[in-house]
Amino acid sequence: MKYACLHTHTVFCDGHDDIETFCRVAGDRNFAALGFSAHAPIRRKTGFASDWHLEEDRLGEYMDAVRAARRRWEGKLAVFLGLEVDYVEGLVGPADRDIRELDLDYRIGSVHYLVPPAGEPFTVDGSPAEYARGLAEGFGGDEDALAAAYWGAVCAMIRAGGFDILGHIDLIKKNARPREPGARLLRLIDEAADLLGRAGIVAEVNTGGMIRYGIPEPYPGLSILRTLKARGVPVTVTADAHRAEHLGGHYETARDILLEAGYDHALIPSASGCSSMAACCFKLVQHPVR
Numbered sequence: 397m398k399y400a401c402l403h404t405h406t407v408f409c410d411g412h413d414d415i416e417t418f419c420r421v422a423g424d425r426n427f428a429a430l431g432f433s434a435h436a437p438i439r440r441k442t443g444f445a446s447d448w449h450l451e452e453d454r455l456g457e458y459m460d461a462v463r464a465a466r467r468r469w470e471g472k473l474a475v476f477l478g479l480e481v482d483y484v485e486g487l488v489g490p491a492d493r494d495i496r497e498l499d500l501d502y503r504i505g506s507v508h509y510l511v512p513p514a515g516e517p518f519t520v521d522g523s524p525a526e527y528a529r530g531l532a533e534g535f536g537g538d539e540d541a542l543a544a545a546y547w548g549a550v551c552a553m554i555r556a557g558g559f560d561i562l563g564h565i566d567l568i569k570k571n572a573r574p575r576e577p578g579a580r581l582l583r584l585i586d587e588a589a590d591l592l593g594r595a596g597i598v599a600e601v602n603t604g605g606m607i608r609y610g611i612p613e614p615y616p617g618l619s620i621l622r623t624l625k626a627r628g629v630p631v632t633v634t635a636d637a638h639r640a641e642h643l644g645g646h647y648e649t650a651r652d653i654l655l656e657a658g659y660d661h662a663l664i665p666s667a668s669g670c671s672s673m674a675a676c677c678f679k680l681v682q683h684p685v686r
């Protein structure tokens with residue numbers, strides 16, 4: 397399997413290494429391509445306090461820095477410019493006009509926040525204490541209701557569109573108690589897969605939870621991956637890297653689970669056929685998983 401990663405966080409948001417260090421490690425590890433996906437700013441639109449998003453006034457600086465890296469690494473490593481954009485219904489999302497108008501190679505759409513009927517907004521992948529509080533105050537302790545709200549938000553984000561890759565589709569498993577999903581959840585998961593397949597949106601097989609939190613499987617696991625396969629959803633493997641050393645982490649597990657789910661190809665970004673490496677040349681091509 398060729399290695400690449402389109403889900404990468406640097407010191408511009410909550411990552412720990414700079415752009416150049418990521419490029420150097422990706423080059424050393426023979427990556428076919430590397431894409432940067434800073435957490436897009438949300439404060440102005442949501443009012444949420446956050447220390448893990450790009451600051452509003454540094455967006456241009458970030459974009460310039462990735463483009464400069466693309467020029468420095470031309471001929472050695474294909475470097476792409478993206479953002480990971482939060483979806484919070486009615487507040488922020490990848491389909492927002494200001495996001496669509498940015499000159500990016502690609503966008504990842506992700507649901508991290510839930511805004512419950514009661515209580516405060518919270519992140520489903522934050523600390524266990526934050527999740528427990530969101531569950532208790534927002535959903536009266538009903539994990540099914542929380543999970544249904546999460547999957548409902550994922551479906552709403554896909555319907556709204558404006559992005560190329562769906563981030564960590566089953567992120568809630570980071571904190572949720574492991575158990576078999578009920579009929580209602582299975583319906584929502586299938587609906588998300590169906591919407592992705594129709595929209596031609598790529599799902600990532602994201603090893604970030606394995607790398608950073610010791611979760612035993614990628615986002616998503618085997619059963620959801622099988623659902624995605626049945627709905628014709630293409631996939632790309634990413635590390636959700638917050639350090640350069642994360643690049644390629646647990647990709648063998650991702651490969652094994654892809655094969656088990658029936659995927660024999662995954663998408664890798666390609667810049668071939670383009671000498672200038674302009675944003676227009678970003679495309680994802682199928683490569684064998686084996």
Ligand SMILES: [Zn+2]
Binds near residue numbers: 480508563564
């Ligand atoms: Zn994310």
Ligand SMILES: [Zn+2]
Binds near residue numbers: 480636
């Ligand atoms: Zn991320």
